Amino acid sequence: MIRTSIQIIHDEHTTLASMLRSIGMMVERGPGKNPQNYFDVLRAMLFYIDEFPERLHHPKETELLFPKVAERVPETAALIAQLDREHELGESNVRELLHLLLAWELLGESRREAFAVAAKRYLGFYLEHMRLEETVILPAALKVLSDEDWKEIDAAFETNCDPLTGQYPRDPMYDALFTRIVNQAPAPIGLGED
Ligand SMILES: [Fe+2]
Numbered sequence: 001m002i003r004t005s006i007q008i009i010h011d012e013h014t015t016l017a018s019m020l021r022s023i024g025m026m027v028e029r030g031p032g033k034n035p036q037n038y039f040d041v042l043r044a045m046l047f048y049i050d051e052f053p054e055r056l057h058h059p060k061e062t063e064l065l066f067p068k069v070a071e072r073v074p075e076t077a078a079l080i081a082q083l084d085r086e087h088e089l090g091e092s093n094v095r096e097l098l099h100l101l102l103a104w105e106l107l108g109e110s111r112r113e114a115f116a117v118a119a120k121r122y123l124g125f126y127l128e129h130m131r132l133e134e135t136v137i138l139p140a141a142l143k144v145l146s147d148e149d150w151k152e153i154d155a156a157f158e159t160n161c162d163p164l165t166g167q168y169p170r171d172p173m174y175d176a177l178f179t180r181i182v183n184q185a186p187a188p189i190g191l192g193e194d
């Protein structure tokens with residue numbers, strides 16, 4: 001049986017991963033002919049990651065899903081403790097990256113490498129975090145949680161609306177930000193000019 005909360009986690013991971021990969025592609029390509037637009041888009045992408053998943057996705061995992069899984073499947077407790085620590089660090093990591101981006105934008109080329117290195121590290125860290133949730137924690141949760149548990153978890157997750165998935169009620173504020181990112185990001189990442 002497909003549980004609503006698991007579906008929401010999957011969808012948010014998929015869209016978050018594509019946002020992260022877009023950041024990676026943009027870092028590889030560099031500012032090109034339109035540096036102003038380039039920095040605007042990268043800033044908006046990092047801001048989106050700080051604003052939406054960091055505030056709504058991770059807290060629900062940490063507060064609702066993880067404690068129940070750690071309790072029922074003690075073998076997952078160490079990994080869950082690691083994932084929780086990563087959630088705690090998520091906000092400061094993305095803000096540090098935003099700061100490094102500003103340094104490159106405002107101080108110039110000598111600060112580019114530091115941002116590129118940190119961005120690559122951040123992408124790897126985040127993709128691995130989601131991979132562990134998908135391959136270890138979610139399967140364990142599906143195996144051991146009761147219908148009663150799922151009712152509670154699903155209800156909490158359903159109030160969570162990611163504009164990227166289009167499958168849940170949209171919060172117009174995040175929707176507007178996402179549309180702006182897609183319209184401005186250079187092709188093939190988004191619909192904007194190179
Ligand atoms: Fe997570």
Ligand SMILES: [Fe+2]
Nearest residue numbers: 057061130133
């Ligand atoms: Fe997650």
